[in-house]
Amino acid sequence: MSFGAQLFLAVLEGTVTASVLAVTALGLSLVFGVMRVVNVAHGEFFMLGAVIAWSVAFTVGDMPLVSFLIALIVGPLVVGGIAVAVDWLILKRIDYNPEGTIVATIGLLYIIQQATLILYGPEARAVEPPFYFLIQFPWFGYSGYKLIVVGISLMLLLGTWYGLTRTRLGLYMRATQYDREIAQAFGIPVRRVYAAVFALGGGLAAIAGVLVVPIQQAHYLMGHNPLLMSFIVVIVGGLGSLRGTLLAAFVIGISDGVISVFFTPTLAKIVATLLVSLVLVVRPAGLFGETEP
């Protein structure tokens, strides 16, 4: 394969990584933006999405498309439900104290991860893609499913943007993000907005997990990498800035893909993380960050 074709393949792979990353990181960024909560268990929500997709496929049997569609609905619903329960049982009780929530969600990370290990086991399990077709480029054939993943991700990003800017709930969320107390004074049910945002954030991660599982296998430790990548993206983009998150997701995802094709993935991660530190030296609040309160 010529260098040009290889670069093209690298960019394609990078775009797939980037769009899944964008959906995952958007969830994390929303939760931080509105609730000021750093959810360290975010990667586990992603992993739960993947594991649920496998369970659905296992239950439904030999109908990959049907089980894929069911998983796309059931995954975020179940994870959203867990998120609401967590919000109510844990986060609310510590009054969303920033350090407390970090420690509590670290605990949650271990609880979800180890519970999955008990119920699901240590194996990595594959799920069949909902359809097989190759898109023929002049140099190579490329999995059509991966392009569908990019399409669904873009739709989700657009949907979230629409929801935030054009609906009442979105208005509530933005008002709460801007000033929690004033929002409450204006009769916005802040508690319920928090629960909704936490569920939405978890749901986005779960959908990303469902999308990724036909490409990557479902495994109880798979949440670690998306969590770190999302952290990098959210920090570089600037904590609390959705625009920054999306931009950073695409820049980092695509360059990660390109570096991974030409060098080892480990080196790609090392380079990406060190670049982030450089960004922080120049702009401690990230590229689009507001200065910290």
Add this chain to the structure above:
Amino acid sequence: MTGRKQDNPWRTPMIVLVLLLAAQFVLPAYHHGNLTRIMVFAVFAIGYNLAFGYAGLLSLGHAMFFAAGLYGAGMSAHFLGFSMPLAFLFGGLCGLVLALAVGLVALRTRGVSFMIVTLMFSQVGFLTILYFNEFTRGDEGFVLAQEIRQLRFGETVLSLTDPTLRYNLALGLFAASYLLGVALLRSPIGRVLVALRENESRVQMLGYNTFGYRLLALSISGALSGLSGAAYALLFAYVGATFAATQYSIYPLLWVLLGGVGTALGPLIGTGLMFYLVDFASEITSSYLIVVGVVLVLLVIVFPKGVIGTLQEKWRGLRS
């Protein structure tokens, strides 16, 4: 931590150290070995507590400092033939230098960003160890040969395989770190650090170089973590990438939270309790880390001051 303290501040530390010294004569071999490990890890926890409990720097990346000490000591002894004391000090130096370097970048951020940045740096450290698999042996790790684990004083040769010697070396390191923690808390530097935790802008307005003090706290903390890692490598002869993984950044946080944030004795109590809890849970299930998760959540919700913190409060309540 009390405002006015008439009691001798050295009384509790002395009692604790005498108890630890006496414990080796009564404990059965199994617990004797455990306590050696607990004391080594408690030094790590004391180091973490200096940054988190005293100066309010919540780091999620201390595994890198522990691993710097572990590999600094292990590899210099294994490849370069450093003697044990030299390798030990070199490990501490590695932790110190790494903390200084990381601090220069990471301390530009604060709060939540600081936690995430330290977490990421620590991940870089872990990946770097895996990347240089050829020397570090990655996840598998390597074992230090018995011939090099010896202390020589002229003619006498002491082998680090002797449990009594290991126990007392660990006790010595722990005692030094513990007393350093107590002394620091009462020193002017320690008071500035605590003030920094409580209200940074006020400290800045009083004319203190807050960045310098935070860097100092992180460096001492990194050095202690490095010494703890070095001691682990030399006493237990094993060096592996597991100790650089995220889990080992979470453990010191957990130990300190459990024992009592910002207390001098808390790190030992937290490390000991957690060690036995994990030990007990891993006999029952291979998913023993779920215990770590449950304890973390419970600590935050119902027990935010930890064991020593709660006891201190009760005690103060009784006396006043």
